Amino acid sequence: MLAIQKRLAPSFYALLSLPSTAMGFALSVQISALSWILSTKYGLSIHDIGLVWAAGPIAGIFGQVIVGLISDNVWFWGGRRRPFILVGGALAALMLLALPNIGVISEAMGTDALLGVAITVALTLDLAINISFNPTRSIIADVTPVGEARTKGYTWMQTISGTFGVAAYAIGAIWGNYTLIYFGAILVLLISVVPPFFIEEPRTLQAETDAAEVPQQKASFSQILVAISPLWGYLLYAIVGIIARLLNQPVSYFLQGICIGVTVGSILLIFLLKKPVCGSKYTHLIDFQKILAAHSFTWLGIQTMFVYMFAYVQQKIVGVSDDQMGQVVSISFLIFNAIAAVLPAILLQPLSSKIGRVKTHLMCIAIMALGYAGIFLFGHSVFSIYVLMGVVGIGWAATVSLPFAIMSQTIDQSRMGMFMGLFNLSVVLPQLVASLGVGEAISAAEDKGLIFIICALSLAISAVLWLFIKENQTKVETETLVSGGGH
Numbered sequence: 001m002l003a004i005q006k007r008l009a010p011s012f013y014a015l016l017s018l019p020s021t022a023m024g025f026a027l028s029v030q031i032s033a034l035s036w037i038l039s040t041k042y043g044l045s046i047h048d049i050g051l052v053w054a055a056g057p058i059a060g061i062f063g064q065v066i067v068g069l070i071s072d073n074v075w076f077w078g079g080r081r082r083p084f085i086l087v088g089g090a091l092a093a094l095m096l097l098a099l100p101n102i103g104v105i106s107e108a109m110g111t112d113a114l115l116g117v118a119i120t121v122a123l124t125l126d127l128a129i130n131i132s133f134n135p136t137r138s139i140i141a142d143v144t145p146v147g148e149a150r151t152k153g154y155t156w157m158q159t160i161s162g163t164f165g166v167a168a169y170a171i172g173a174i175w176g177n178y179t180l181i182y183f184g185a186i187l188v189l190l191i192s193v194v195p196p197f198f199i200e201e202p203r204t205l206q207a208e209t210d211a212a213e214v215p216q217q218k219a220s221f222s223q224i225l226v227a228i229s230p231l232w233g234y235l236l237y238a239i240v241g242i243i244a245r246l247l248n249q250p251v252s253y254f255l256q257g258i259c260i261g262v263t264v265g266s267i268l269l270i271f272l273l274k275k276p277v278c279g280s281k282y283t284h285l286i287d288f289q290k291i292l293a294a295h296s297f298t299w300l301g302i303q304t305m306f307v308y309m310f311a312y313v314q315q316k317i318v319g320v321s322d323d324q325m326g327q328v329v330s331i332s333f334l335i336f337n338a339i340a341a342v343l344p345a346i347l348l349q350p351l352s353s354k355i356g357r358v359k360t361h362l363m364c365i366a367i368m369a370l371g372y373a374g375i376f377l378f379g380h381s382v383f384s385i386y387v388l389m390g391v392v393g394i395g396w397a398a399t400v401s402l403p404f405a406i407m408s409q410t411i412d413q414s415r416m417g418m419f420m421g422l423f424n425l426s427v428v429l430p431q432l433v434a435s436l437g438v439g440e441a442i443s444a445a446e447d448k449g450l451i452f453i454i455c456a457l458s459l460a461i462s463a464v465l466w467l468f469i470k471e472n473q474t475k476v477e478t479e480t481l482v483s484g485g486g487h
Contacts, residue, residue, distance in 0.1 A: 002198060008149060013156035015195050016143065019085045020136035022192035023129050024161040024400075026092045028168035028337070029184040030125060032330050033099060033177040035310050040322040042103065042114055046311055050439025051245055052115070052122050053307045054432055061238075061428050067134050072418055075203065081135035081142065082196040088132030089192025095125035096185040100178055130424075132192065138420050141408050142201055151352065151405040155344045158401035162341025169334030173327055227285050227422055230270060230293035233263030234429035241436035250440065267293050271468045287469075288419070291407050292426040294465035298365060298399055300430035301372065301458030304438050305392075308451045315448045316380050328382055332389045339393025344401045352402065356471035361402040362463060368395020369459035376452035395459065406469075 004012040038044040038052060067084050077083045098105060098121045106117040140153040164187075172180040228235075237251070237259040244251045270289050309332065313325050320328065352360045371391035379385045407423050442450055 002200070005143065005200060008144065010156075013153060014160060015198060016140055016153060017157040017160040018191045018195040019089070019132065019139070020157050021161040021164050022089055022188045022190075023092065023133045023136055025164050025168055025184055025191075026096060026125070026129055026188045028165045028333075029096055029180055030099075030122075031306050032169055032172045032333060033181055034122065035307060036177055036322075036326040036329065037100065037102070038118060039310060040326070042118070044115065044118070046308065046443040047439050048115055050307060050435045050443075052118050053303075053439075054242070054245075054435035061425065061432075067131055067421065071135055071138065079196065079199075079201045081139040081201060082199075084135040085132050085139075085196050086193055088128045088130075088135075089188060091128035092125060092132065092192070093185045093189035095121055095128055096181055096188060099125070099181055130428075134420050134424065137404060139199065139201065141420075143199065148353070150408060151349065151357065154401050154405045155349045158344045158397070159341060162337055162344070162397070162400070165337035166334055166341050169330050169337060172330035173334055177326060177330070224422065227288065228292060228425050230263075230266050230289050231296060231425055231429050232266060233259045233261075234296060234433055235425075236262060237437060238429055238432040241432065245436065251437065256437070267465070271465065288407065288423075290465070290469050291403065292423065294462050294469060295403050295423075295426040296430045297458045297462035297465065298368075298395075299427045300434055300438075301368075301455040301462070302396070302399065303431040303434035304442075304451060304454050304458070305372070307434060307439070308442050308448075311442065312375075312379075312448045312451050313385070317382060317385075328385070332385055335386055336389045336393040336396055339390050340397035340400060343394065343397035348398060348401060357402050357406050358466065358469050358471045361398045361406065362466040364395045364398035364402075365459055365466060366463040368392050368399075369456050369463055371395070372452050372456035372459055376449050376456060379452070 002012065003009075004015070034052070035049050038049050044052070071080055071084055074080060074083075077086070102118050102121055103114065105121070106114050109117070137154075137157075140157060141150060144150045144153040168180060168184065171183060237256070240251055240255050240259070270286055270293065310325060310329050313320065313328050313332075317325070317328065348360055348364070368391075371388050371394070374388045374391065375385065379388055403423075404420075407419070438454060441454075442448065
């Protein structure tokens with residue numbers, strides 16, 4: 001073990017942050033370039049671009065949960081998380097190289113199914129990112145003790161990852177997206193493959209909850225399904241939406257209503273009645289479920305912005321060319337990520353120590369909702385968009401750092417990979433809804449300002465839900481998921 005790891009030196013936190021930074025950089029490249037390439041180079045429509053983006057969340061549903069479950073219980077290549085980081089990093093680098101060559105790949109395969117090739121590349125890229133993202137975050141929890149050191153680990157992760165994210169959008173804005181893609185492929189390979197060999201993982205994950213004294217069993221599908229009950233509505237819509245797109249049919253209002261009803265019903269049950277969906281024996285999951293619900297609405301709004309902001313800029317900023325539109329979006333995300341890179345270490349961590357992580361996160365999410373409302377009302381010039389994206393970046397700074405620390409201290413530490421994978425469903429399932437359902441609505445809307453109405457409402461709902469999550473709930477270690485038995 002390196003000396004810097006033994007004493008948890010700042011240099012070790014920096015080293016520990018690099019694998020997650022690699023995946024974040026790959027994601028930044030995808031956000032900056034994918035919609036732009038598909039729209040301007042290949043002429044895909046808004047709803048087709050949404051379908052391509054839907055490939056990522058699908059990969060996340062399977063990738064992070066399965067990898068999380070497996071990585072908790074395996075050991076090879078000298079680590080538990082290391083093998084998945086190495087494979088995912090190498091694959092992500094290759095798929096970044098494929099992004100600007102989708103047309104070439106399609107021709108080489110002797111097919112004109114450009115959309116199919118685009119979906120395949122996006123799916124593989126996101127699968128690679130998701131293979132690695134869970135282990136890169138779980139390894140931070142594995143090698144840091146619960147408490148301030150854990151929060152510090154995730155804060156460092158976001159500071160370094162955010163700084164590289166800023167660099168990604170700066171490269172795209174100054175030298176163009178193609179330069180960004182090729183530079184990103186090299187960087188992702190290096191900082192995902194090299195650092196894991198200098199981080200020593202514990203051979204045994206010590207369960208730190210009282211419930212951990214109960215003999216561990218394998219989590220059943222039914223238990224996992226109960227744990228994610230706040231996300232059932234998203235899951236149902238994702239399944240229905242994918243089938244509808246394959247059949248080239250819209251999702252009926254009746255089915256949409258059922259999905260909304262399931263989501264609202266589960267939230268009311270958990271937040272107001274404080275009861276789990278499937279009986280009192282799952283009461284120990286309520287704190288985790290509350291975090292899932294609140295976080296899911298955050299990501300519904302954020303993903304809507306990521307995927308469709310280009311359409312807003314195209315309509316609202318008069319006279320911009322395709323290249324200029326791409327530049328405006330890149331600079332917007334640069335500012336967005338610059339704020340997120342700076343705030344965690346200099347503001348969010350000290351503020352969390354004073355008023356608590358939950359209150360800090362709640363404030364940032366509320367500010368983000370106001371920022372989105374501001375873009376809808378006043379974002380009709382390049383300058384105003386840039387200013388308001390800085391405001392929105394405050395919420396992004398919290399979103400990519402604090403929820404991991406909050407969630408990680410409500411669950412059994414020996415099941416970190418599994419719970420991190422389940423937690424990721426509060427990201428990927430809303431992403432699917434944004435890519436499928438929201439995409440159809442935006443495509444049909446004459447005023448693309450609908451994009452930021454949806455963003456503002458989603459973040460406002462998230463902020464309200466965070467009001468019901470108390471700081472003392474995040475400090476109490478809950479029983480392990482698998483101790484409840486089947487139902």
